[in-house]
Amino acid sequence: MxxxxxxxxxxxxxxxxxxxxxxxxxxxxxxxxxxxxxxxxxxxxxxxxxxxxxxxxxxxxxxxxxxxxxxxxxxxxxxxxxxxxxxxxxxxxxxxxxxxxxxxxxxxxxxxxxxxxxNNYIEPNTLIMEVDSPPSEDELYAIEGITDVYFVTKNRIRLQFNAGPEITKTIIQASITNGWRLSEIFLEKSSLDGVFAQLSKKKHAGNKAPELVPVNF
CATH class of the missing domain: 3.40.50.300 (P-loop containing nucleotide triphosphate hydrolases)
Known part of the structure; x- marks a missing residue:
């Protein structure tokens, strides 16, 4: 055959x-x-x-x-x-x-x-930071560009922002100034589902979800 x-x-x-x-x-x-x-x-x-x-x-x-x-x-x-x-x-x-x-x-x-x-179709607009001495919500909202604050744990915080990726530098400087003792910070990648939804909405609003046909080379 x-x-x-x-x-x-x-x-x-x-x-x-x-x-x-x-x-x-x-x-x-x-x-x-x-x-x-x-x-x-x-x-x-x-x-x-x-x-x-x-x-x-x-x-x-x-x-x-x-x-x-x-x-x-x-x-x-x-x-x-x-x-x-x-x-x-x-x-x-x-x-x-x-x-x-x-x-x-x-x-x-x-x-x-x-x-x-x-994976990078949607520019990241959230970041995760971990600090030993966490600030209050008010302190975080006072940072220009921060639009939402969510405490994942006492020391781990998810921040949503409408500024560019340079917001991380601003937060690092705020941590140094205020003694938050920052131990980790990174931008969250958009989920595949989020990218998929954006592409579907952009190209064919209102139609059924498109099919992904990935290719290995």
Missing amino acids: RSIPSNKIKDALELAKAKCGISHFSKRVLKNLSGGYQQRVGLAQAIIHNPKLVVLDEPTNGLDPNQILEVRKLIREIAEDRAVILSTHILSEVQATCDKIVMIEHGEIVFADTLHAF
């Missing part, structure tokens, strides 16, 4: 089984394997003829958390020496396995770039 020359089938079979970690199940009936190993068999079938392109549709659907991690690892290994197109609606799957994203809605490409560009 894969047009492999008859004299090369045995070697191709052994290589695909080894690559997918199923050599020790060679004599087992497929239906008696776990869902994760059944997926591995499917991946072995997809690469046995050494294609330059592999297309996968929801490859971790129905798997338990451990099986998902195993299959994701296998997909990344397969993508080391070939292109992999992975279609999924699960955003965590995108983040865990993909390098580039093409988002398609109603047959139109509405986003096509790297995962890094997707």
